[in-house]
Amino acid sequence: MTIGIDLGSRTIKLAVMNNGQLEDWQVVESSFKPHLQSQELLKAYPGKSIIATGYGRHLAKKHFAQGIITEIKAHALGARHLFPGCRTILDVGGQDSKVISLDTKGKVSNFQMNDKCAAGTGKFLEMMAGSLGYELDQFGEAAMRSSGTLSIGNMCAVFAESEVVSLRNDGHLPEDIARAVHMSVVDRVAAMLERIGITDELVFSGGVANNGCIAHLLEKKLGRPVLVPKVPDVVGALGAALHQL
Amino acid sequence: MSEAFQVKSDPELWSKLGMDVERFSNIPPVLTGVFSDVFLSQENRPQGMAYFDNMVSNIFTGRIQEMYDAKQEGRPVVGTFCVYVPEEIILAADGVCVGLCGGSQGSIGDAEKILPRNICPMVKSAFGFKVGRICPFFEVVDFVYGETTCDAKKKTWELLDQYVPTHVMEIPQMKRERDKKLWVEEVKDFKVAIEEKTGKVITENELKVSIETMNAKRKAMQRLNGLRYHEPAPISGRDMLLIQQIAFYDIPARFTEKVNELCDEIEVRISKNSYVAPKGTTRLMVSGTPMALPNWKLHNIVEKSGAVIVNEESCIGTRYYKDTIETDGADMSQMLEKLTERYMQIDCSCFTPNDERIDQVIKEFRDSGAQGIIDYCLQFCHTYNIEAVKLRQACEKEGIPFLAIESDYSPEDVGQLQTRIEAFIEQIQG
């Protein structure tokens, strides 16, 4: 049994691998003391060696982890395990998004990260859902109900928010605005993907991949299938667990 | 030794220079702390680094006093911002040349009260130092000699001139025959401007001697950088960066002597298998925009992530010393022409086309035995940022791992940079 833990900026993910299978996983909101919280989660698995990844990996190493790898490598390992033909990964998390290219053997050959602004991240969707009065888990479904072509022009989250408010005041349907918000995230991540170049299978991971509307619009935009793992949040933790195998 | 290290203070000297002494007094202790963390925490440093550590210790005192004394003797003290301004000519007039590029976050706020925020931090930092009167080097210079390289700099000179006399040397944007003609004229004007300050015409022999002095300095730096290419690394990237930064404010002849002594020591260390990083440590080189004192951010992150930096293709790096000047039998006008030709070989991204630089980066990558290139671009430096696209293409063609980083002096993105750099090291290690 091996354990991987991903200390992200917004959630902590745990993956337990047994005999090459993902046996158990957990996703919890992170608190101010992520290492204590992680240690609490890990109590169920005493004496196991633990590999940490994510934003809080160094903290984990200081307190409990036996080894660390970056999110980039963790996603490469995790995505490749789930989809052996994967050569390109899109990971959209709470605070950042990244694209990773793999060579034929699954090794990282190039990567790019957007971690300076909220646009194209989960944070952006969350803010916009809030200003339209949707719960985050219904936001994608609402957008799917729209067949509109409305778009928002502002990439910056702060300006996009006021644009959303004025669209509402202009009488546009909330679903149509929701779709426009989703489309803006898709445009942003598609541009990142096109910059790095997409080869073979494209895997979409991270918490935002739970939003079916993003994956759907992305498939339409790119004109190719987008593979979403069953639990897209834990791909990084899974990769960490695989690292020690 | 590390307990004793301290960046020294001299409030009396600073007030003579007209500095904001109260505010500046906070800076030496802060620098002491940062320097100790970044440099003195390293293991098995060459003993010859003691001289350079001492240069840091005296950065706001002893060295300033030397410049102040030179000024009292009527020698010109000239501040520059670019390796295109010919130091040889300042030296020939028995002058002192000091690089004023700013590498500190501390003065950005001062600059942003006046300058737009979205320009290069190097320009903002330097300008802020002057506006806030918190850089003794800025206060000790007689005048500043700027140039027309990038837009941020050339337009800032107009404003800087309101605080300190600022001359501008025109540097062309292309390197054709007609540009060379203009360039030679500019070099001659520069010589006249320096002569006007001293009231003395520079003689042929004085220029010849100063060219030799600078050649010797550049050759010593070439020698040191060549030794550094040894695997395992005999000196850290941080220490090398520091030496290359000190090159911009030390006395050339003294600096040359100390660099050569360090080279001698490193040769002995190599023969005794004494290194600063174990064999097999990931070797990275840096290309791109200069890192002015005290900008040690990237090197610190990279080397604390377990890799070693083995080359800087930068103006505070190889661009400063890769070329020298042959003076054999030349008269004044021939020397000025040869000098200009030497300066024309500097491959800054402000020029177009600039394909020599791409070749030079690849060459230094091979020579240094690096395994990957980190292209470092200061935020809002458009020329280097755009040129990074060509560099990436060239690296992809050659199969060289390449990571482009855009950053400024703020500590905010340290965590993000750390992730990228660690991932880049993992990518190389496979």
Ligand code: SF4
């Ligand atoms: S990067 Fe260009 S403009 Fe800047 S110091 Fe170097 S040569 Fe001058």
Ligand code: SF4
């Ligand atoms: S780094 Fe770029 S923008 Fe900044 S001063 Fe140098 S050339 Fe200009």
